[in-house]
Amino acid sequence: MSLTETAIELLRELIQNACVNDLTSDSGSEARNAETLERFFAHSDVSMQRFEPHPGRVSVAFTVEGTDPTAEPLTLLGHTDVVPVDRPKWTHDPFGADIVDGKIYGRGATDMLFITAAMAATTREIAKLRPRGSLTFVALADEEARGGLGAGWLAENYPTAISWKNCLSETGGSHLPVQDGSDALIVVVGEKGAAQRRLHVHGDAGHGSAPFSRDLTVGTIGEVARRICSIEPEVSSSELWEGYVRAFRFDSETEQQLLAGENYEALGPLARYSHAMSHLTVAPTVLRAGGAINVLPSHAWLELDIRPLPGQSQEDIDELIREALGDLADHVEIEHLITEDATLSPAEGPLYQAIVDTYDEFFPGVPVVPTIAAGGSDLRFARRLGGVGYGFALHARERSFSEVLEQLHSHDECVHVEDVELTTKAYFSLAQKFLGA
Missing domain, CATH: 3.30.70.360 (Alpha-Beta Plaits)
Structure with a gap:
């Protein structure tokens, strides 16, 4: 099975696990997605850490140790919880992960399980390559409730369990409707408080x-x-x-x-x-x-x-x-x-440049436009701990920034199969370049 096929299959299972976070401590049940990912990495050369601050609210980290301790590390922050659904207003099963007309339907398909699946597939593949820098993929609980039982809890209680120095998470890589018909790609460098x-x-x-x-x-x-x-x-x-x-x-x-x-x-x-x-x-x-x-x-x-x-x-x-x-x-x-104060990373530096170079690989010559997210993400915890954090994904030319934003928390939430493939390839390419794999 190819790298992109692996990501698509994993994405569908993550959707089907229905880890719905209704903002109460006993919801979420991210243990289901954690167990799926533990099986996914079962025969890979990774170390694993499991965190459970409340029954069922499980975050799990998988690390590929680099060969050079002085090389820059990379951490991929994916979340595994999703927001609730109003079932009567969906025309597709919100937890069926059906593929219809080139789209995968389901709660969390865009926010952010397709990126989480791409991160996991990339990490498992990088584990075969013995990179110079260490790569960690963290599947985090409770992002939709601002991370009190996920990234926020981890940053407060076990801040050294993972590296926060160079982090990627949701979202980016969609396209601006430039007035002269040319293209521009979004990268998220910060978020409001x-x-x-x-x-x-x-x-x-x-x-x-x-x-x-x-x-x-x-x-x-x-x-x-x-x-x-x-x-x-x-x-x-x-x-x-x-x-x-x-x-x-x-x-x-x-x-x-x-x-x-x-x-x-x-x-x-x-x-x-x-x-x-x-x-x-x-x-x-x-x-x-x-x-x-x-x-x-x-x-x-x-x-x-x-x-x-x-x-x-x-x-x-x-x-x-x-x-x-x-x-x-x-x-x-x-x-x-x-x-919480707003957080911002510079639109420069090694990780930012790796994003720009990766975008140029797939869309040569297209300008990259840094933006700030109106909502929140787990990246703010990395920035507060002294690291940099960027929203990174990649969408087909036809996918405008507004179209991607409209999918967040919407009825009939979906992601194009093509975008899952592009994002997976982009993560793998960036990880190879940045880590020296």
């Missing part, structure tokens, strides 16, 4: 039949929500945003509008992502007040999913919220939930 907030307000309790002259909590939280929705942060002035905009080769007027944070409609299906890439975003997502219809609630709260860019502090965000609240600021308690 987290600044989750819960805003509490308090008012008068009482019977629902007598609201006169009471401080109505629901009215206050409604006004708080309205003011929060009116927040309009400034556009980023970073080199990443400017390089991304210029890669589209718009006319000068459109380019200047975008650099000023205007006319996102020009980016078509990438408008929403591009806005998120270039701004701190504030999204009200949860509102709670009351329980019984005949009781005036004395407490209500609003939860905010806030994603800061590199360089934006938690203090900056609290001040932004207070400014938006105006005269209500003294009546609102700001509670911090998950808070």
Whole structure:
């Protein structure tokens, strides 16, 4: 069986194991995918480490020892959990891994099991070649819940168990719709942070039949929500945003509008992502007040999913919220939930250059455009521990960046067989070059 056929077969089994993470500690059951991978590597020249911080939440690392301890190591961070599905809205079995019209359907097909399978197949093949540098593939649990029982737990409790120096994970290698018909390839060099907030307000309790002259909590939280929705942060002035905009080769007027944070409609299906890439975003997502219809609630709260860019502090965000609240600021308690600074790796250096060289091997002469992810990945833990981390995959020319983004957590999630093949070949090629295999 060829390298790409091996990856496709493994991908289908990983999907079928249905390791659904509903963000509770007893979900996930990534032990099933860990056991699949342990069988996959059973007769390979790799060492294995198994981590289980909670029953069933298993991460497993497979290492090919290099022959030269001074050579650069490479670590592949794949995750094995997937998000839940709304079965009635799928037209294919979400855990059947059916191949239809050149696509493999299933939850996690794109996010990120096709890359995880490519990483595993590459690692098993590299084990036959005695590379100079060491290669580690880590199949991580709990990425969809921000890694508290996966990469985050490993980084905190066993930071030296694997190398974090040079890491690859999801995602990249899709194509920008350049205006003149030429091509450009995406590589992810960083990701926004987290600044989750819960805003509490308090008012008068009482019977629902007598609201006169009471401080109505629901009215206050409604006004708080309205003011929060009116927040309009400034556009980023970073080199990443400017390089991304210029890669589209718009006319000068459109380019200047975008650099000023205007006319996102020009980016078509990438408008929403591009806005998120270039701004701190504030999204009200949860509102709670009351329980019984005949009781005036004395407490209500609003939860905010806030994603800061590199360089934006938690203090900056609290001040932004207070400014938006105006005269209500003294009546609102700001509670911090998950808070993590944005992380960024340089668009240069040995691993970044290996990505550029690999892209050029498959798409000669095509420019590479560094971007920042609006969501999170396990790569942030590598960056915090002093390493570099990049999102890396490879898609066919027809696969635009927006098409790949639309697959994430979608109904009828799928990945093209061609993209599994390309990504597997790209990982194997990069690993050979970088490790001296």
